[in-house]
Amino acid sequence: MINIDLKGKRALVTGASSGIGEAIAHALAQAGADVAVNYLADPAGRNAANAEQVAASLRQVGVRAATLAADIADAGEVEKMFTQIDSTFGGIDILVNNAGIDGVAARCWESNPDDWYRVIQINLFGAYHCAREALKRMTTARHGVIVNISSVHESIPWSGYSAYTCSKAALTMLTQTLAQETADLGVRVVGVAPGAIKTEINEAVWNDPDMLRDLLRKIPANRMGKPEEIGRMVALLASDMASYVTGPSVLVDGGMVLYPSFRHGG
Numbered sequence: 001m002i003n004i005d006l007k008g009k010r011a012l013v014t015g016a017s018s019g020i021g022e023a024i025a026h027a028l029a030q031a032g033a034d035v036a037v038n039y040l041a042d043p044a045g046r047n048a049a050n051a052e053q054v055a056a057s058l059r060q061v062g063v064r065a066a067t068l069a070a071d072i073a074d075a076g077e078v079e080k081m082f083t084q085i086d087s088t089f090g091g092i093d094i095l096v097n098n099a100g101i102d103g104v105a106a107r108c109w110e111s112n113p114d115d116w117y118r119v120i121q122i123n124l125f126g127a128y129h130c131a132r133e134a135l136k137r138m139t140t141a142r143h144g145v146i147v148n149i150s151s152v153h154e155s156i157p158w159s160g161y162s163a164y165t166c167s168k169a170a171l172t173m174l175t176q177t178l179a180q181e182t183a184d185l186g187v188r189v190v191g192v193a194p195g196a197i198k199t200e201i202n203e204a205v206w207n208d209p210d211m212l213r214d215l216l217r218k219i220p221a222n223r224m225g226k227p228e229e230i231g232r233m234v235a236l237l238a239s240d241m242a243s244y245v246t247g248p249s250v251l252v253d254g255g256m257v258l259y260p261s262f263r264h265g266g
């Protein structure tokens with residue numbers, strides 16, 4: 001049967017209170033999975049409120065949903081979050097390492113080390129902390145899938161964002177290495193590399209007609225992606241439809257990495 005069926009699977013999506021993470025949570029729930037919505041607590045409580053809203057709409061689909069605050073950059077907080085997942089869901093079948101930030105735009109020599117470290121701490125160390133906890137459980141259960149959300153910038157350099165590009169290139173190597181470590185233990189580890197997906201993270205670009213025009217020149221498909229286009233790919237890869245897929249980072253980018261400037265001439 002060709003069917004994306006995640007009924008009874010228990011998933012954790014990091015950074016799921018907004019953007020791509022929220023869309024991934026929805027796609028997993030639509031395929032039948034219970035979903036834990038991780039978010040980073042902020043003083044104004046905005047992320048907590050958004051996470052609650054996301055969880056409420058997941059429950060409407062008929063699955064279980066929980067919200068879990070944790071700064072994934074902190075190994076101790078991640079350990080606690082997984083203990084909460086154990087007690088709420090009784091285990092974990094799918095981890096989606098989605099939480100990430102672009103960081104502050106600054107060329108290397110003008111950057112602040114603390115800003116640089118924070119990007120790596122969230123995008124790379126955060127994924128490592130969550131994978132470590134998930135794999136303790138998944139390798140014991142001999143069953144599970146990890147999906148790491150990378151970016152086209154795992155391979156495309158991006159001036160002003162050296163921490164981001166480094167974090168994503170490293171995340172992709174983490175995907176491959178963990179896939180190799182776990183391939184004979186019933187666990188799959190895959191990546192999804194989005195291009196320019198229309199969310200809050202790049203609002204400054206799509207809100208400005210000149211910047212948007214410049215961006216679209218970089219996308220052969222001539223449009224930005226939709227968060228649900230990432231969600232669907234994650235659900236597919238997390239399902240048994242992809243039972244023999246482990247290690248790759250799947251580009252979902254409308255062709256952004258295809259050297260669009262070579263469409264004409266060369």
Ligand code: BGC
Binds near residue numbers: 102152197
């Ligand atoms: C970034 C976005 C950017 C896109 C394409 C993503 O990884 O988070 O801000 O629009 O790459 O450059």
